[in-house]
Amino acid sequence: MKSVLVIGGGIAGIQSSLDLANRGYHIYLVEREPSIGGHMALLDKTFPTNDCSMCILAPKMNECNAHPNIDILSYSEVMDLSGNAGDFTARVQRKARYINEEKCTGCGDCTAKCPSKVPNEYNGNLDKRKSIFLPYPQAVPRVMTIDREHCIYLTKGKCGNCKKVCNAGAVDYEQKDTFVDLNVAAVIVATGFDMFDPTHMQEYGYGKYANVITAMEYERMICASGPTGGHLETAPDKEHPGKIAFIQCVGSRDLQHNPYCCSVCCMHAIKESILAREHYEDIKPYIFYTDLRAVGKGFEEYAVRGEKEYGIKYIRGRPGQITEDASTKTLTVWYDDTVNRKVKGLEVDMAVLCTSLIPAKGSDKLAAILDIELDEYGLYKSRDELTAPLDTRRPGVFIAGYCQSPKDIPESVAQGSGAAARATEVAGGAYI
């Protein structure tokens, strides 16, 4: 059986893996994080149908897990790639998670007894998780990971609670990073994106004002399984906001930061506004946009519905500054309504920064390892951006999803499939 290495377990990588596994290829799905699922696992709903993201993603994650042709190597990273198309050797570092994956049943007894609480990055740090943890209930594989930075035993040699309570005997503090060499015919890179940190864009006060949050944090907050159980909470009294401002293009379409358009944020904000209204009828959502780029199938209609049925107020203008009333924590968004030519301050209870989606951290390192090129934005460069978008300069190494160029979920899925087709062509020897 021929093997293919898929790097990145987000929706694009999952799609590549399933497409290839379902036609009889063996897949090594390497994921840096403890669970596959990528950013889609963090979303509440998806536009323009408001499908529940986890509901449609989890079956695919489980399918990967249960598939006899797929080996998920989570918490692992690719360190080297030698050889040529059809016969590569990839060296993968399996980071010590201090858990025997074979033995762990994911029961959670250990988590319950772990005394070390740390900010939960999967919930936008809005709540706490333990040092031995499952990122979220639907995580795949369903095995625990010990966070070596924070584990009391690993850092101070004390505690050991998890080991004591684990009836399966899965906790192994002595575990070391290991390396495995994989022989593969082709490689698909689908490492997705990271979120831009708006802290240093002082004008919006992120990190300074309690009620300025990012869209990803909002997404976790509005999600029923998120840290607030789906409640939108504002400082100081955890009331739900009356008015929310969504601010587009924070760090994107910005020659000082990311010049490109992220392609998804306009729709994302519309969706989040609609969700706000579905949760609380009295919320007034405002979307501050530069151009409302509803360019996908059914998107323009979604945008129109957002306005007509959900009362979204679209304001064409990129705000210049947010100020806060220190006592009430309400915010004033200062903006120029570029249609009416009015510079105004809008008082809101919450401001959501739709931050730029930037190349995944470590993309440059991985590009060097794989000997593929980056483009001017730090995304992976296609061999021919017009006619060979999925190919890289290295034959047999393909790219799919956001890491190739900004795109939404269906486009990522399409490319995930497409890269699988290219990998099959190569593995079958038809590479031209």
Place this chain on the structure above:
Amino acid sequence: MTEFSPRIVAFCCNWCSYVGADLAGTSRLKYPDNIRIMRVMCSGQVFPSYILKALELGADGVLVAGCHIGDCHYVSGNKKAQERVETLLRVMKTLGLDPRRVRLEWISASEGMKFASTVKEFVEEIKELGPNLLGVR
């Protein structure tokens, strides 16, 4: 006399509501123990007769739970479920059965909380309605 403890059957679709119930479990959300969940592939698979049969046999309440409209794993099964339950409710009224004993809810895979609160509310409501007089208890 012991307090009335309703017996409730739930039909949960495999893709959303069953997972929502799982999530309630994984999140350790406490809810009343009166409910017994039966897994079906789709809420559209629930014959109206299942519901009536359960009542007939003495169930105090029946919960049918599926994916939100638009989210159905099978495109539109839940819409059919909705039509059918509505029809059944009309029948129940005519039969003199309290339609409040049957509840149709959309519970997604991420709504563990909603699952728990739905059960809680439903049990409370059924407690107010009292035991179902059909069937042998």
Place this chain on the structure above:
Amino acid sequence: MKQIIKRTKAYYCVECGKCSGSCPVARVNEGFSPRVIVERALSGMKGEIEGDRELWTCLTCEACTTKCPSTVKFSEFIRGMRSSAFNSGYTSRCSQGGLLHSIQRVQSYRDIVQNRLQWISDDLKTSTEGEVLYFTGCLPYFENLFSGFVNPLEIARSTVKILNKAGISPVVSPNERCCGHDLLWTGNVETFQKLARLNIEMIKESGASRIVTSCPECLRTLKLDYADFFEGTDIEIVHISEFISSLIKNNDIKLNRAGIMTYQDPCRLGRHMGIYDAPREVIKSMGELVEMNKNREESSCCGVSAWATCEGNSKLMQIERLIEAKSTGADMLVTSCPKCLIHFRCAVHNQIPVEKEKVDIPVVDLTVAACRALAGE
């Protein structure tokens, strides 16, 4: 106009409106919008821009420029458009009935003999030639005009005192002219160039290799604009706040505690020149610094620039800023620009539109404060 558009990359404008949304003036003046001015230029409406009074309203404070997603150099664009308007016969409105601009223009005559050194008292050591030159700027004239509510020359005295403390006897030249900042920013490029030439000559004659100034506008103008207009000009100039902070760092001077202070970033020093930390270090060494909500890049403006934009809205902006300063609980509002000082003091000099308690906070120049806090004085 096409050249200005090209030079300032105004063609990149996507009308996102972030400039106007950032603009402190647009918030109080409905008629003003940086974006509209750019859009007019891009739509080819040269005449409409030149004839628009709002062209002169811009403070060129760069609140917009620093964050423009399209990197349009708006302040430069405005400067260019003003110069074009000036050449077409339009002029700015000027505070004090044009008096200040007039004073500046007069200084551009080579043959005038100024009497600008009277403030140098016996306790201050200055030289006529030397390595370090203190560029005093318009402080003597400001003293003449505004002594009713502020003593700008105290800044000059404090500066020299501190320089002396560091063992420097600076050159202070009677032939110094206005740096030309205000004229440059109101479109009068020709006179600016005259002033600049005279100053460059003066500096050369003095033999100084380093210049200290207590005025952020002089700093910007000498460092950036002289170099822009006169190829090969590279003047080494530091702002007094940088100078003091380096003295503190090297333990050359020590400052006594002088209370809780909040700090106003002057637009020229902060956004134009990127100097945010030096003045803060000076403050921290003589007291506690409490920041206003809007600080550093987000700092509000003192409301007037180039003596061209004083109007009702300026006062509004000044009062708001003073309220903000007062609400920090600081004992004083420190600034490091003579003009900020003048404008804030002016704002509360006569009638105040709010209760006095709200804005009742002393406004002090950084150099003056530091000089007062000098240990052993």
Place this chain on the structure above:
Amino acid sequence: MKDEPRIGVFVCHCGTNIGGYVDVPSVVEYARTLVGVVHAERNTYTCADDGLTAIKKAIKDHNLNRVIVASCTPRTHAPLFRSAVADAGLNPYLFELVNIREHCSWVHMKEKEAATQKAKDLIRMGVARTALLEPQEEIRISVTPSALVIGGGIAGMTAALSIANQGFKVDIVEKDSEMGGMLRYLNDLYPGGRKASLVMDEFIGKVKNHPKIEVHTSSTIKKVDGYIGNFTVSVQNEKVPLDIKTGIIVVATGADEFKPVNLYGYSGSGNVLTELELEERLKNGSLQKLDSAIFIQCVGSRGEGRSYCSRICCNVAIKNSKLLKQTFPEADINILHNGIHAYGTYEKMYREAQELGVGFRKYSKEKPPEVTVDGERMRVKLYHELMGREIEYTPDIIVLSTPLIPHPENGDLSRMLKVPLGQDGFFLEAHVKLRPVDFATDGIFLCGSARAPADIIESINQGYSAASRAAIPLMNGYVQAEAITAVVDETKCIGCGYCASICPYRAASMNEKTVVAEEVSYITRKSYINPALCKGCGTCAAGCPAGAITPNHFTLPQIMATIKAFQQPGAYIYDRIKA
């Protein structure tokens, strides 16, 4: 019942996750009392190796023919237990997982008694159901190892090449006399500005020279029969009709440019052009001189009647405006728009146009630009919202950016393929998020502008994507149909057609059958559910007025028995009656 049930029940402690809140030993004791249960035991972790071994051993030792594991959610662990059961020689569908963790111990953590009772109830219900479980066969349908691609544009050619490169024969059916689709009419392509003809020739060359691809030009589809793996497509060309047998079908029929007759002075001739007409002039070099040009965006889209954004037109206009500006640097070129949708990295192209001096002026939807054509003289009036006044242009050409619109033939094709069209008239995929190039009907795929307006890169991406999806059944040589499907009892079927009308997968269809009664024979309609297409949702069954449809593995008796078991505490006697 074919065989008396011999059920084994394995109750899992899951460490303390179940054992800590449910009295597992008493549950096991109780399970032993249930009729049909011949073995019950408990395990610390049934999912661990020793647990799985215990199941296999018990199947042998006790001759079990059905297995219940009472532990966690079937969603994660059912496959594991199923394969253990299969290892021991049982049909994997004779296994049931009873969820006493997520649905019981974890939600009743402080009520051990109630939780224990609930666990018993759930196991009793499970036993009732399991007793009636039947083996299911996972049927395989053989697949003809070839593909048929409808449409020879860039998307179709990409799909065909990739499928052929993956080793399968491909037939391309193209209605025009030559391939290339929209590429034939384009001048330069974005991004990069390569000549469309170069790209087209490269692709056509590859297609024509590929030994596994056969091209049928001037050919149209007349009829489609069959289902995944086994389609027969009737193709009509000038010469002879042809029946092509194929395993899968790819729809890549593209789209048309909207001709804005009577809008903005467009008449089809003169100097008011569509983007394609401009491309034509640029291509044949007939545009010799230009002082001024105006582009107007969103002509015929994003409004009443045609509500969608056509996605590509802003980028097309930007590309062409750049080209005009490069050719005629002194020309005054303005794009009048209602939002510039240069999404993704096309933003760069937008910036480049700005650098070249192309003007971008926004118009409002309420007051769109006005065009007057007076012989050679044209005037465009733009109401500039911001300035609150009109700007007038006197361009040499006016270019109208009109949307791509669905082919008029889409309707016929959708009926023949039994795949749906969306409201906008484009083909509708199975799921907008996760199945962008699949149809709900298995074996038929979609790519390019037939789905929604797409540019060259997107069409190529989708072409590969469709090729990948299509190659799965082709490479396997079979499709594994859902084991859990619905079956029709023809004797009960009254031929009403309800099932066929609601089946989202078009698995149910009505066949004509001749029924021979005693005296007469007559023709009636009977439902047939194609196991290759059925996904097992059971929606048809629950609505069948005659009760003629049984959803396997969730049959009426199985569910009724479960309901009954719930209401009959104690040792429930399983239901022996089949419906």
